Amino acid sequence: MCERWAINREKTVRPTFIPPLFRRLDATQFKQNRLFSIQIVFRPNVWYSVDGNGVAGSDKVLYRTPVNPNNDSRFVFPIDPGAWQDADNGEMPAEDASEIGIRGFAWQLPSLDEFARVGVNLEQPPQVRTFEVCRFLSEVAREQLLATYQDRRISVLPDMTQLLQLEEWHHPNLAGGDRARSSETFRQLAQVLATCDVGLYCPSQPANTDWQNWPEGGRR
Numbered sequence: 001m002c003e004r005w006a007i008n009r010e011k012t013v014r015p016t017f018i019p020p021l022f023r024r025l026d027a028t029q030f031k032q033n034r035l036f037s038i039q040i041v042f043r044p045n046v047w048y049s050v051d052g053n054g055v056a057g058s059d060k061v062l063y064r065t066p067v068n069p070n071n072d073s074r075f076v077f078p079i080d081p082g083a084w085q086d087a088d089n090g091e092m093p094a095e096d097a098s099e100i101g102i103r104g105f106a107w108q109l110p111s112l113d114e115f116a117r118v119g120v121n122l123e124q125p126p127q128v129r130t131f132e133v134c135r136f137l138s139e140v141a142r143e144q145l146l147a148t149y150q151d152r153r154i155s156v157l158p159d160m161t162q163l164l165q166l167e168e169w170h171h172p173n174l175a176g177g178d179r180a181r182s183s184e185t186f187r188q189l190a191q192v193l194a195t196c197d198v199g200l201y202c203p204s205q206p207a208n209t210d211w212q213n214w215p216e217g218g219r220r
Helices: 112-117 130-140 184-195
Strands: 002-008 022-030 033-041 048-050 053-055 072-076 099-102 105-108 161-166
Antiparallel strands (some): 002 072
């Protein structure tokens, strides 16, 4: 459910096209090595594609393209296996489902009032869809869904230390024609990585990484 995308400073920064539920960004450094990673949280059963190829299923997946060998994508699945989704239609929760397991802890599936309380408006109430459950969980179980410290360090050299961690930022809309090279966010992050000066990250644009800013967020 969570993808981690690490990019070497000497390669082009390419944020994802896929509208996720939410994200977290980390920047790390040691001597001449610079790296940042974006954690991207999707709903269960997502199919992720890079350059026309797909990756899904395993919790130990490494994706590295020949075109850009410094891109690592690793997937972890914090939602435990269970019968909370309909066996015939994963877009819907099972009718008799009452809870969902996240990292070994049981979360009660929300009532209609609880959805509304966190700003998740059901499209066809009282019917609930899987992506709406995941939007709810992104509001109440953010830390449990994000990668752990150990997850984040898989592709990071032991001597590298964290420079910066962002919970929100202004993300370019690549599907709408924006480009990372023109993004204030990623231009400033490139400067932070090049100089190790976190003071160079001083955005003027409002953050937009919450799923509510992306109509398709969490659907795919």
